Amino acid sequence: MLPTKLTMPRKSVFLKFVIIALLFSSHSFWAPNLAEAVNQASIDRVKKIVMMLNIAAKEFEEGVVNGKIVVAPEYEESLVFLQQAIERFARLSAEIPDSQKVEKLKNQLINIMGLVKDKADSQKVWAEVNSINSELLATFNIEINKTPITPISLVNGKKIFESNCLICHGLTGNGDGPMASQFDPSPAVLSNAKLTGDANTTAYDNFEVINVGIANTAMMAWAGVLSETQIWDVTYYIRTFSNVNIQLPPVNLELAAIESSADNAGKLAAMVVDEVRGLLDKSLEIYKSGQGDNAAEVAFDAYLAYEKIESNLITKDRSLGVSLESVFSRYRGEIKRNAPFDHVQSLNNEINLKLSKGLELLKSEVGFTGMFFQSFSIIVREGFEAILIIAALIAFFYQQDMVEFVGQKD
Numbered sequence: 001m002l003p004t005k006l007t008m009p010r011k012s013v014f015l016k017f018v019i020i021a022l023l024f025s026s027h028s029f030w031a032p033n034l035a036e037a038v039n040q041a042s043i044d045r046v047k048k049i050v051m052m053l054n055i056a057a058k059e060f061e062e063g064v065v066n067g068k069i070v071v072a073p074e075y076e077e078s079l080v081f082l083q084q085a086i087e088r089f090a091r092l093s094a095e096i097p098d099s100q101k102v103e104k105l106k107n108q109l110i111n112i113m114g115l116v117k118d119k120a121d122s123q124k125v126w127a128e129v130n131s132i133n134s135e136l137l138a139t140f141n142i143e144i145n146k147t148p149i150t151p152i153s154l155v156n157g158k159k160i161f162e163s164n165c166l167i168c169h170g171l172t173g174n175g176d177g178p179m180a181s182q183f184d185p186s187p188a189v190l191s192n193a194k195l196t197g198d199a200n201t202t203a204y205d206n207f208e209v210i211n212v213g214i215a216n217t218a219m220m221a222w223a224g225v226l227s228e229t230q231i232w233d234v235t236y237y238i239r240t241f242s243n244v245n246i247q248l249p250p251v252n253l254e255l256a257a258i259e260s261s262a263d264n265a266g267k268l269a270a271m272v273v274d275e276v277r278g279l280l281d282k283s284l285e286i287y288k289s290g291q292g293d294n295a296a297e298v299a300f301d302a303y304l305a306y307e308k309i310e311s312n313l314i315t316k317d318r319s320l321g322v323s324l325e326s327v328f329s330r331y332r333g334e335i336k337r338n339a340p341f342d343h344v345q346s347l348n349n350e351i352n353l354k355l356s357k358g359l360e361l362l363k364s365e366v367g368f369t370g371m372f373f374q375s376f377s378i379i380v381r382e383g384f385e386a387i388l389i390i391a392a393l394i395a396f397f398y399q400q401d402m403v404e405f406v407g408q409k410d
């Protein structure tokens with residue numbers, strides 16, 4: 001794979017560093033399940049190890065191609081991150097009661113260091129990193145967000161598939177693309193429900209494979225070639241090959257604000273409000289025609305649609321959020337008890353008014369949660385680069401001792 005060059009502005013490295021420090025001490029991105037009373041410090045340490053291993057693998061992949069160093073700083077950074085992860089794991093290991101597991105993980109880490117030093121296939125490094133990461137996350141009961149952060153576009157997914165994947169996997173995913181016969185093993189039959197069906201797999205399973213590829217096969221890693229959004233789009237597109245009624249994940253406005261701008265989050269909010277209004281109108285119309293039960297059902301649909309923006313609204317203006325929730329429930333209640341039409345209509349108006357107010361708020365600024373997610377976006381996009389710069393500096397200062405520094409096996 002071609003090494004992708006980072007061309008972010010190099011200003012405010014210090015600020016980025018502070019943001020990274022904040023990220024590392026925050027709990028919001030990860031959703032730890034504390035059922036096993038794992039202490040927060042360990043969870044934070046696990047998160048760091050997971051991130052560092054991911055970064056190490058990513059840097060290695062960009063720094064070494066076909067057994068040769070193509071971008072020396074990236075290769076060296078991968079060693080630094082790996083060494084960091086190994087040191088942190090040594091401190092963490094006391095908290096893993098199963099000593100066999102500790103030994104296994106430790107050997108895997110040493111093995112990764114060996115692969116990196118031997119400039120082995122980056123897919124092998126990824127495979128080891130992924131295996132350790134999932135083991136670590138499972139051991140500490142930590143979950144990572146495994147759903148897309150932007151609304152899925154199947155139209156986009158189709159385009160991406162046809163320009164990147166069709167050549168091997170074929171137009172309808174039957175594994176019969178024009179180049180398919182060239183490869184051993186041959187391209188996967190993506191229309192096989194075993195590989196992409198809702199009953200057997202999750203979208204995230206496919207997403208991961210597409211990201212990291214499959215070692216020693218023609219299936220390359222698409223992370224870095226396609227953006228995460230594009231990979232999610234193509235992931236859901238290939239799932240249409242075996243699922244007749246593909247279920248797309250719900251819109252998450254907060255997370256959408258990461259990838260898009262606050263502006264786009266506002267547009268999404270407007271779409272949701274339009275949907276809610278449409279359903280409210282419909283419910284009132286149906287009520288007018290005397291079908292109370294149907295009207296109540298549609299009113300409930302309106303409330304469900306509203307829920308997509310409810311938490312965002314509550315973050316902005318708690319009392320407005322709470323009062324909307326209550327007027328929605330009164331609206332349904334009045335429909336159910338066959339209240340006079342005027343009464344039901346006035347509640348409908350009240351909801352519409354409050355929705356307008358809410359929409360203005362959601363369009364205006366991002367609010368605290370949005371700010372958090374936006375800072376998070378900065379961290380994801382630029383913060384890693386700051387780590388890399390710092391690591392590069394460290395690598396520079398320690399250049400003389402580098403070989404011994406990374407050579408430690410414990």
Ligand code: HEC
Pocket residue numbers: 160161164165166167168169183185186187188195206209210214217218219220222234235238
């Ligand atoms: C150069 C050929 C080639 C291209 C291009 C290619 N693939 Fe693949 N793909 C393969 C091969 C070969 C395998 C099967 C490897 C194996 O059998 O382990 C595979 C496997 C897969 C799998 C794993 C299925 C499973 O669960 O076993 C998925 C998902 C997939 N490809 C999706 C894609 C997507 C999406 C694209 C485009 C972004 C793509 N592939 C592009 C050759 C290709």
